[in-house]
Amino acid sequence: MKINDVILRTVTKIVVFIILTFGVELFLAGHHNPGGGFIGGLVLSSAFVLLYLVHDIETVQKGIPWDYKKIAALGVFLAVGTGVGSVLFGAEFLTQTASHFDLPVFGSTELSTILLFEAGVALTVVGVVVTIILSISEDV
Amino acid sequence: MFITIAIFIPFLAAILVPFIYKWMPSRKIGWFVLFVPLTLFIILASFIPSVAKGGTYIHTMRWIDSAGINFTTYLDGLSMIFGLLITGVGTLVILYSIYYLSEREALGRFYVYLLMFMGAMLGVVFSDNMMVLYVFWELTSISSFLLIAFWYHRKQSRYGAQKSMLITVSGGVAMLAGFIMLQTLTGSFSVREVIATIGQYTDDTLFLLAMLLVLLGAFTKSAQFPFHIWLPDAMEAPTPVSAYLHSATMVKAGIYLVARFTPVFGGEAVWFYAVSCVGLFTLFWGSFNAVKQTDLKALLAYSTVSQLGLIMSLFGLGSAALNGGYSADSVIYTQATFAALFHLVNHSTFKGALFMVVGIVDHEAGTRDIRRLGGLMSLMPVTFTIALIGSFSMAGLPPFNGFLSKEMFFESMLIIRELDLFSMGSWGALFPVIAWIASVFTFVYSMIIVFKTFLGEHQPDRLDRPVHEAPIGMLIAPSILGLLVVGIFFFPNMVGHYVLQPAMAAVYPPFAGAEGMVPHISAWHGFNYAPLQLTLGVIVVGVLLYLSLRYWRGVYTIAPMRWSLDGLYNGLLLQTERFTTVLTRFYMTGHLRDYLVYIFTFFILVVGGGLVLTGSFAFDFSNDAPITINEYVLVFVMIGAGISILFVKSRMTAIILNSVLGYAVALFFIVFRAPDLALTQIIVETVTTALFLLCFYFLPDWKREIASRSTKIINAVIAIAVGAIVTILALTVQGNKLFESISVYFEDSYALAGGKNIVNTILGDFRAFDTMLEVVVLFIAGLGVFTLIKLKARKGGQDVEDQ
Numbered sequence: 043m044k045i046n047d048v049i050l051r052t053v054t055k056i057v058v059f060i061i062l063t064f065g066v067e068l069f070l071a072g073h074h075n076p077g078g079g080f081i082g083g084l085v086l087s088s089a090f091v092l093l094y095l096v097h098d099i100e101t102v103q104k105g106i107p108w109d110y111k112k113i114a115a116l117g118v119f120l121a122v123g124t125g126v127g128s129v130l131f132g133a134e135f136l137t138q139t140a141s142h143f144d145l146p147v148f149g150s151t152e153l154s155t156i157l158l159f160e161a162g163v164a165l166t167v168v169g170v171v172v173t174i175i176l177s178i179s180e181d182v
Numbered sequence: 183m184f185i186t187i188a189i190f191i192p193f194l195a196a197i198l199v200p201f202i203y204k205w206m207p208s209r210k211i212g213w214f215v216l217f218v219p220l221t222l223f224i225i226l227a228s229f230i231p232s233v234a235k236g237g238t239y240i241h242t243m244r245w246i247d248s249a250g251i252n253f254t255t256y257l258d259g260l261s262m263i264f265g266l267l268i269t270g271v272g273t274l275v276i277l278y279s280i281y282y283l284s285e286r287e288a289l290g291r292f293y294v295y296l297l298m299f300m301g302a303m304l305g306v307v308f309s310d311n312m313m314v315l316y317v318f319w320e321l322t323s324i325s326s327f328l329l330i331a332f333w334y335h336r337k338q339s340r341y342g343a344q345k346s347m348l349i350t351v352s353g354g355v356a357m358l359a360g361f362i363m364l365q366t367l368t369g370s371f372s373v374r375e376v377i378a379t380i381g382q383y384t385d386d387t388l389f390l391l392a393m394l395l396v397l398l399g400a401f402t403k404s405a406q407f408p409f410h411i412w413l414p415d416a417m418e419a420p421t422p423v424s425a426y427l428h429s430a431t432m433v434k435a436g437i438y439l440v441a442r443f444t445p446v447f448g449g450e451a452v453w454f455y456a457v458s459c460v461g462l463f464t465l466f467w468g469s470f471n472a473v474k475q476t477d478l479k480a481l482l483a484y485s486t487v488s489q490l491g492l493i494m495s496l497f498g499l500g501s502a503a504l505n506g507g508y509s510a511d512s513v514i515y516t517q518a519t520f521a522a523l524f525h526l527v528n529h530s531t532f533k534g535a536l537f538m539v540v541g542i543v544d545h546e547a548g549t550r551d552i553r554r555l556g557g558l559m560s561l562m563p564v565t566f567t568i569a570l571i572g573s574f575s576m577a578g579l580p581p582f583n584g585f586l587s588k589e590m591f592f593e594s595m596l597i598i599r600e601l602d603l604f605s606m607g608s609w610g611a612l613f614p615v616i617a618w619i620a621s622v623f624t625f626v627y628s629m630i631i632v633f634k635t636f637l638g639e640h641q642p643d644r645l646d647r648p649v650h651e652a653p654i655g656m657l658i659a660p661s662i663l664g665l666l667v668v669g670i671f672f673f674p675n676m677v678g679h680y681v682l683q684p685a686m687a688a689v690y691p692p693f694a695g696a697e698g699m700v701p702h703i704s705a706w707h708g709f710n711y712a713p714l715q716l717t718l719g720v721i722v723v724g725v726l727l728y729l730s731l732r733y734w735r736g737v738y739t740i741a742p743m744r745w746s747l748d749g750l751y752n753g754l755l756l757q758t759e760r761f762t763t764v765l766t767r768f769y770m771t772g773h774l775r776d777y778l779v780y781i782f783t784f785f786i787l788v789v790g791g792g793l794v795l796t797g798s799f800a801f802d803f804s805n806d807a808p809i810t811i812n813e814y815v816l817v818f819v820m821i822g823a824g825i826s827i828l829f830v831k832s833r834m835t836a837i838i839l840n841s842v843l844g845y846a847v848a849l850f851f852i853v854f855r856a857p858d859l860a861l862t863q864i865i866v867e868t869v870t871t872a873l874f875l876l877c878f879y880f881l882p883d884w885k886r887e888i889a890s891r892s893t894k895i896i897n898a899v900i901a902i903a904v905g906a907i908v909t910i911l912a913l914t915v916q917g918n919k920l921f922e923s924i925s926v927y928f929e930d931s932y933a934l935a936g937g938k939n940i941v942n943t944i945l946g947d948f949r950a951f952d953t954m955l956e957v958v959v960l961f962i963a964g965l966g967v968f969t970l971i972k973l974k975a976r977k978g979g980q981d982v983e984d985q
Contacts, residue, residue, distance in 0.1 A: 074939055076857040076939065078939070078945065095872065114964055132244065134247050135245050135246055166960055173967070178880075
């Protein structure tokens with residue numbers, strides 16, 4: 043039986059971008075509102091999983107030729123690296139700091155090192171979730 | 183500040199090496215690596231004058247301040263000696279390795295490991311914080327493991343690597359326990375602070391335990407009897423590695439530890455006896471066993487064991503001076519420590535040279551077996567000269583530096599007879615006797631190295647290729663060491679004043695500025711000098727024993743000599759493997775049900791048992807909010823979904839019902855106004871449902887399980903018990919407030935961490951350490967799944983482990 047998934051395919055094309063945007067939004071909102079690196083990462087990875095479910099692995103791989111293991115490794119590196127970074131500046135391991143900057147478009151914006159740390163968390167989550175799902179689905 | 187950077191420079195260089203090697207895959211990579219220890223040595227040497235004047239350098243980088251763990255580096259006389267050895271010998275070894283290793287070897291890997299080791303070793307000797315010291319300590323074991331197994335296709339290499347790793351790391355863990363005990367006693371991880379405050383705790387039981395555990399770490403690392411068995415097997419490593427790690431630096435880490443902790447534990451009878459007796463016996467046992475070896479490298483390995491024992495025993499004797507504090511009488515025992523430090527330096531010079539010589543012989547003749555070698559003197563004159571210098575120095579003959587430290591060693595052993603501390607009595611007379619006997623064997627094996635290899639009859643038919651002198655590049659490093667051996671003999675007081683004197687101050691902080699701590703070293707004391715007579719005796723008896731070697735060799739084959747510690751180690755390993763296999767087979771049945779039974783039974787026993795034992799059943803519903811209609815609806819939906827799972831026929835339905843449970847929990851979070859949790863729960867539920875669907879694709883059709891009646895009953899009992907315990911637990915948690923809620927603290931999150939989302943400030947700031955490690959764990963789990971699925975051995979595939 044061949045499943046007719048035209049609707050799913052068409053919807054996915056739009057929905058994936060909504061999910062991705064939502065993921066980034068959640069990630070950035072995390073400082074003061076619900077959200078954060080872990081949730082943001084999970085939402086992003088669910089978008090990728092949706093893509094893989096709708097299209098086959100080869101097609102997606104052509105469009106997004108990333109090695110998710112490396113993404114996860116980069117995430118771990120970022121998370122641990124921000125910790126080490128604070129030591130280099132004479133503070134304790136994993137000390138976080140923040141300050142306000144005037145950026146051209148965004149106006150006065152708060153930038154913090156915790157953003158880097160959370161980015162590491164998010165990347166690791168994306169990398170690991172997609173790696174696990176891909177490994178299991180490819181194991182035929 | 184420089185010292186902190188010095189530790190990291192080798193690590194940074196190690197990161198660069200693979201890239202450079204990729205770009206320029208030739209042996210020239212060695213020149214880049216050579217640059218690292220050479221620079222460090224020169225800069226370190228520039229500190230010598232100020233350290234000799236009593237200066238020390240300390241630098242702290244804050245790390246985990248709240249746990250007392252900071253990255254504190256400390257440079258004093260003692261760490262200076264080791265720092266100079268690590269960088270100095272490191273430079274020579276790398277220079278030598280450039281010519282020793284062929285282009286075909288994985289040079290990139292080799293130098294990465296070597297630099298990693300160098301950094302770790304510098305970390306050990308420069309760290310003041312015991313936790314940091316421990317990390318670097320184990321890192322030296324790991325890099326030693328990697329270097330021994332450098333030729334990992336050889337079975338012997340893997341065996342030796344595993345052996346050294348198991349023994350040194352076990353000792354390291356014991357040492358860690360000792361460090362934690364010291365911290366419990368004194369409240370500080372800093373060695374200097376422990377030294378300052380330990381005096382008031384010496385009667386504590388923990389003090390003795392800590393001492394023994396720290397000693398265990400030192401003895402395993404420095405290959406003291408009975409842990410010495412790993413060192414001969416470590417000789418499977420490439421010769422530059424043996425020269426560097428297994429004679430000059432890593433095996434001296436244990437000695438460093440003993441020296442560093444002498445101010446902490448010194449003056450105690452247990453410390454005195456443990457260090458000196460173990461050292462003395464190792465000295466004897468190593469030298470006695472070295473004589474029977476036929477492989478030159480194995481011979482050198484046993485000789486290293488023996489020399490390490492010598493240095494160790496001297497530190498033991500020297501610790502006696504700390505009993506009762508400074509006085510004109512006690513200062514005489516510091517002589518032993520001085521001799522130990524002096525011999526430490528000398529040993530690194532002559533043993534390093536000898537290892538390099540053996541490497542050259544192996545490289546040129548293709549064998550290290552003394553039964554096949556002989557008569558190489560005329561073919562390799564330069565190598566022969568260096569071997570002669572090294573061996574005669576090791577045997578304690580003039581005009582080489584070993585003679586000076588050997589005489590001081592005898593003198594210290596003779597002095598100890600007069601010690602009336604620690605209820606020694608007349609047993610002290612045994613010390614010089616054993617020392618003398620061991621020295622005779624040392625003399626014999628030193629002669630074997632020179633005469634069996636270089637004199638006698640050349641046997642070209644027993645060798646694979648014609649022998650000729652080594653290339654000049656390979657001779658530079660051992661020649662420099664050989665020159666040092668002679669140079670130190672003629673100018674010993676230069677070393678004494680600039681290098682050993684500040685180290686003495688570091689070992690004996692209470693004796694600061696005392697007279698007579700640094701003796702004037704001289705080669706000649708007149709004929710009536712007892713150590714000189716002992717040396718003469720060693721030569722006479724040694725020559726006789728060497729000449730009659732073949733008549734008394736049989737002593738090694740009599741029964742007690744065949745009970746070897748190696749056999750014990752192998753047997754232990756084999757038995758452990760057997761036992762664990764049986765144990766694992768017993769409970770790893772491959773049935774999911776069994777595993778669930780284990781997990782839930784454990785849960786019932788521990789949590790349920792805990793509830794019963796503490797008797798903390800206290801239900802208090804007075805503070806509970808009224809239950810709304812929403813919550814009733816949700817609860818009944820969940821109950822319905824939960825019960826229906828038991829009766830559905832397909833996996834698909836079961837998964838969907840299961841996710842109904844999950845989403846209902848998410849709705850609960852919304853009702854209870856926890857948007858963060860609700861969000862997370864919804865997404866986790868979605869992703870895991872997708873994952874479930876994927877996994878179930880590979881599973882066979884769902885069949886009704888036919889289980890016996892007893893199994894069903896057990897299942898029911900476990901299910902009901904777990905459900906009941908969880909419910910009781912949830913209710914008691916609400917009713918039992920043991921302490922004030924700590925959540926008030928986090929309400930200031932904006933002021934404390936600059937974020938208004940409390941959950942995230944906890945995750946990213948207050949408890950960032952947890953989050954970081956969770957990220958690492960997640961990554962490891964992901965890699966685990968990937969490797970298990972993708973890299974599993976195919977049926978009938980090649981077994982990559984044993985080639």
